[in-house]
Amino acid sequence: MAANPVVSIVMPCYDAAAHLPASVSSVLAQTFTDWELVAVDDGSRDGTLAWLKAQRDPRLRVLSQPNRGVSAARNAGLAAARGRYVAFLDADDTWARDFLEAMIAAMRARPDAVLAYCGWQNVGRADKASAPFLPPDYEDSDKAENLFAGCRWPIHAALVRREAVTAANGFDPALRNAEDYALWLHVGLSGPIVRVPRVLAFYHFHGEGQASDNPVRAALHHLDAQRAYLQNHPALAAQLGRARVRALTAGELLRRGYACYWRRDLPAARTIFRTVMRLGYGTLSDWKYMLPAWLPEAWHRRLIETRERNARTSDEQS
Structure with a gap:
């Protein structure tokens, strides 16, 4: 052999x-x-x-x-x-x-x-x-x-x-x-x-x-893998501290949601944003972006278009 x-x-x-x-x-x-x-x-x-x-x-x-x-x-x-x-x-x-x-x-x-x-x-x-x-x-x-x-x-x-x-x-x-x-x-x-x-x-x-090609699955499975590791290795959670763990888990999820949002992959952004909100994560400014994810998607799109139109008008007037 x-x-x-x-x-x-x-x-x-x-x-x-x-x-x-x-x-x-x-x-x-x-x-x-x-x-x-x-x-x-x-x-x-x-x-x-x-x-x-x-x-x-x-x-x-x-x-x-x-x-x-x-x-x-x-x-x-x-x-x-x-x-x-x-x-x-x-x-x-x-x-x-x-x-x-x-x-x-x-x-x-x-x-x-x-x-x-x-x-x-x-x-x-x-x-x-x-x-x-x-x-x-x-x-x-x-x-x-x-x-x-x-x-x-x-x-x-x-x-x-x-x-x-x-x-x-x-x-x-x-x-x-x-x-x-x-x-x-x-x-x-x-x-x-x-x-x-x-x-x-x-x-x-x-x-x-x-x-x-599937940003939602990538984001959620990444979170699943993090949670599983922390469950089996509590010493790492203790080493990092609660605030840092939140930033590296929910914060990473929020970052991926924003990435989808800014490239106007709204279905993916909405799904990720809703998960972040369920985790109770984000600043007031973040929640202003995320909260419309609970609206019907067509309403959410119209809200974004209105915001962008108002922003262009403001820029032209300044």
Whole structure:
């Protein structure tokens, strides 16, 4: 029997036939070659499974299951993984050729580290979010607060020790969004993490029902993940204090509601605002924006139009 690979790459696949060739090619092109790719077909309806089975590289292992969602697919891949380290690559994203080489070198240089993370770039967007991004070094005195506040790197911009993922019980199948945040929070606070200051991971936008397309679910699942972590780790709540916990949970929800509001995604903003109000959070100024979310949506839109019209009139008169 062949020795276990150094790295297991887990790739969940659902109706990904159009994108798989590019993603798998970025794995095949890695300068570090001691890996296995565990591809999990999650009940695809297109040619995903057939394409995977047609590949001839012996390092590619194919699993198939009925559609259960991305978290269940990743967990199935984790259960089959044999590597000392694990990396996650979705079937429509890619890596630089030396991603594995650089990440493994960082982990080997810090033997007590549980995770390494790197910079990334969003591809296929025309706004400022398409610029390459290098995250800061989070291994400092503010680490717990920073990791709790939000997901600090995307799923494919990290390399993690397999036993650390196992200890965190993998991905929560109840989360359709923020499942990566929930895992990184558990793993990142279980031991040292190390930064690789290079852009090595690429997230591809293609407008085909990606998880990032549902801002309400993303916001609410992020809150769910935060609440679950605090319930299981009361020491963090005590460390941060009630006011700071409120700012990082309800406050983050309010920030996401405003983001939807200002881009005029009113249905999403209204849903998020109503949740924030149920939590009793926000200043008087915030509530002036949020309260109309209880009105019928058509009335809410007319109120916004009236406010904007009055603001333009005031500007013209001044």
